[in-house]
Amino acid sequence: MRSPLSPEMATQEVPLNETLAHLKTESETLKLKLEEERAKLHDVELHQVAEKVEGLGQFVMKTRRTLKGHGNKVLCMDWCKDKRRIVSSSQDGKVIVWDAFTTNKEHAVTMPCTWVMACAYAPSGCAVACGGLDNKCSVYPLSLDKNENLAAKKKSVAMHTNYLSACSFTNSDMQILTSSGDGTCALWDVESGQLLQSFHGHAADVLCLDLAPSETGNTFVSGGCDKKANVWDMRSGQCIQSFETHESDINSVRYYPSGDAFASGSDDATCRLYDLRADREVAIYSKESIIFGVSSVDFSLSGRLLFGGYNDYTINVWDVLKGTRVSILFGHENRVSTLRVSPDGTAFCTGSWDHTLRVWILMC
Amino acid sequence: MSSSSSIVAMKKVVQQLRYEASINRVKVSQAAAELQQFCMNNATQDPLLTGMSSSTNPFRPQKVCSFL
Numbered sequence: 353m354r355s356p357l358s359p360e361m362a363t364q365e366v367p368l369n370e371t372l373a374h375l376k377t378e379s380e381t382l383k384l385k386l387e388e389e390r391a392k393l394h395d396v397e398l399h400q401v402a403e404k405v406e407g408l409g410q411f412v413m414k415t416r417r418t419l420k421g422h423g424n425k426v427l428c429m430d431w432c433k434d435k436r437r438i439v440s441s442s443q444d445g446k447v448i449v450w451d452a453f454t455t456n457k458e459h460a461v462t463m464p465c466t467w468v469m470a471c472a473y474a475p476s477g478c479a480v481a482c483g484g485l486d487n488k489c490s491v492y493p494l495s496l497d498k499n500e501n502l503a504a505k506k507k508s509v510a511m512h513t514n515y516l517s518a519c520s521f522t523n524s525d526m527q528i529l530t531s532s533g534d535g536t537c538a539l540w541d542v543e544s545g546q547l548l549q550s551f552h553g554h555a556a557d558v559l560c561l562d563l564a565p566s567e568t569g570n571t572f573v574s575g576g577c578d579k580k581a582n583v584w585d586m587r588s589g590q591c592i593q594s595f596e597t598h599e600s601d602i603n604s605v606r607y608y609p610s611g612d613a614f615a616s617g618s619d620d621a622t623c624r625l626y627d628l629r630a631d632r633e634v635a636i637y638s639k640e641s642i643i644f645g646v647s648s649v650d651f652s653l654s655g656r657l658l659f660g661g662y663n664d665y666t667i668n669v670w671d672v673l674k675g676t677r678v679s680i681l682f683g684h685e686n687r688v689s690t691l692r693v694s695p696d697g698t699a700f701c702t703g704s705w706d707h708t709l710r711v712w713i714l715m716c
Numbered sequence: 717m718s719s720s721s722s723i724v725a726m727k728k729v730v731q732q733l734r735y736e737a738s739i740n741r742v743k744v745s746q747a748a749a750e751l752q753q754f755c756m757n758n759a760t761q762d763p764l765l766t767g768m769s770s771s772t773n774p775f776r777p778q779k780v781c782s783f784l
Contacts, residue, residue: 375726382733393743401748416775610754630747654758698763713775716767
């Protein structure tokens, strides 16, 4: 278990040297020191440690459900905790709630904007949040009455100064975490719409975020167009760790199930694994033949498999420990834009610019 | 004035770097071993890794009824 670092450590100090030149020198010195400290502990590669682990055999995964109904590119999806409902959002401004077992549409909302880039299911299953080019995150309570107009009960929660790229409820329906093209992340109270904490540090659009599993405490990771992945303390707003090894925008970040690491997917066509206690990148998942960007990543329940949705329409499945690809999946007819494993790990769902969502399982 | 705001910005950068430089780190060998152990401990509970029989998998193919 990692103990969170105390932010107070940074402020008890020797006075900072006043001139710009001195500060720049100190900044360069500290960056070098950081690199040295990280390098000292780099005694082995993850795949070397995993050499003795049995390799994975042939993986056959197939689409078992196809959800059709969006009129344009699917941009985002999220599972309900009940492991069967899914919310998805699209370029055409529609947000749809599906029963993935039956493929029936249970709710549909038309947003006042196009490009709804973010959507999330509330932990209770009683509401969904979404937003995009409207620069907001809105919450819609889901009614049992199919005839009720969902848009009438809409609650505007978050306000950014640029597009909403991602949103997630925290452990309850009461708070939402957002990331935005305005370069910030923010934590909001759903009931009052009040800004509880803002997170500044990215130098460009923030594209994605993921909350740490609840056992590991109040942190989250974000990824952005500045090629950085930042880990934040939700209470203080402080950036506690930062990783910059990708060569292009980071489109997706996802915690390893134990909370001790996270994976990222980037326009540089690689996925990477960063360990939080070693404070460094510990694996790169790439192949010369893979040249298109990764839009979304997620782990299987044990953390052994990493699923990546790519802009070349495929899904690549990686052995997290050995660093090798175990499967490539075809089916979508355009970019895979979003991918999530179901809460009980029985399936994963992908959304695509081909207007559909697919639910995949392992065939055995 | 632009030079004093640059100084304020640089102070923040230096403060952040001091903070990041001071954290405790573990060796990759130890961190990797723990990642691996977590995988091993949870492998049998991972349906996308070790599979589920089709009778218990909720996404088994939708059965089509036929009259015999």
